[in-house]
Amino acid sequence: MAELNGKPVTLEDLQALALTNYGHFTFMRVQDGAVKGLSLHLDRLVRDCRIVFGAELDRERTLSYIRTAVQGVSGVFGLRITVFDPALDMGRPGDGRNPHVLVNLRPAGTAPPTPLTAKTYTFTRDNAAVKHLGLHPQLRLRRDAQLAGFDDAVFTEQDGRISEGATWNLGFVAQDGTVIWPDAPAIPGTTMLLLRSLDAPEQTTAPVRLTDLANMAAAFATSTTAGVRPVSTLDDVRFPHSHQVLTMLRDAYLAIPSERL
Incomplete structure (x- = not known):
């Protein structure tokens, strides 16, 4: 199901997005009509709209579109909100200042995520702080992996600093139990931000290089779909x-109250 500005989307509406x-x-991730970090997701949409389009996204109107799309839908499902301008022309992207809100629903898994294996590549996402639509480089490297x-x-900088996963944040546990978030360009993921707001365990941000991996006690991925993996x-x-620190993080994340839509 997909709706654009609260109405059924048409093929013509999607041409600019596709082309x-x-x-x-x-x-x-919506569960029983509630979302962990809903306010953070809305903050992201408003902030990124200023960067991508130089426009102010109406937060309450966007929330109303989301509520319209999920009305009558129960259980657990994924919800993607895409902001784009259907009138945008490739030759004059600077004219695209009328962003619309596309809401898509899809099934979401409920099984606990299995441990993840990853291969590192030297790569920095363009405009790394923005969750933009330019996914080809990440998906190409995911395919290669x-x-x-x-x-x-997993991406690293030219100097060997580890930054993030293809579509997720990455954290480490030091030998003393401290959670270390890599100090490198990366998307400020909502799950990571929720975890960083916790009082325990102790957390810090510091450069983590490939040469540091052997000294780490554990590593984990964070994302809306998997939580702590x-x-x-x-x-x-x-x-x-x-x-034990991963268990603490996972339990603490699950205990964070969700916000009603």
Whole structure:
């Protein structure tokens, strides 16, 4: 199901999205009509709209479109909100200042995520702080990683600093139990932001380089779809599938109250 500005979307409406692929989005997991980090998702949409379109997205109107789309839908499902301008012309993208809100629903898994294996690649996303529609480079590297026998890709800077996963944030647990978030360009994911608001465990932000991996006690991925997911392998470095800090993070994340739509 898809709606544009609260009304059924047409093929003509989607032409600009398909042909220019210019815009931004967020993805949230809805369970029983509520979302963890709903306010953070709306903050992201408003902030990114200023950056991508130089326009002010109406927060309450956007929320009303979301509510219209999910009306009568129960259970657990994924909800993607894409902001784009159907009138945008590839030759004059600077004229695109009338962003519309596309809401898509899709099924969401409920099974606990299995440990993740990942291969590292030197790559920095363009405009890394924005959740924009330019996904080709990430998906290409994800494909390369899968063809090499891994589940996904992790990105590093030219100086060896680890930044993020293809479509998720990455964290580490030091030997003393401190959670370390890599200090490098990365999307400010809503799940990561929720975890960083916790009082425990102790957390910090610091550069993490490939040469530091062998000294880490554990690694994990965070995303709206998976919550806190163990990372069992990065290149040839293996991490435990379970760790007390990962259990603490997972339990604390599940305990964070969801916000009603």
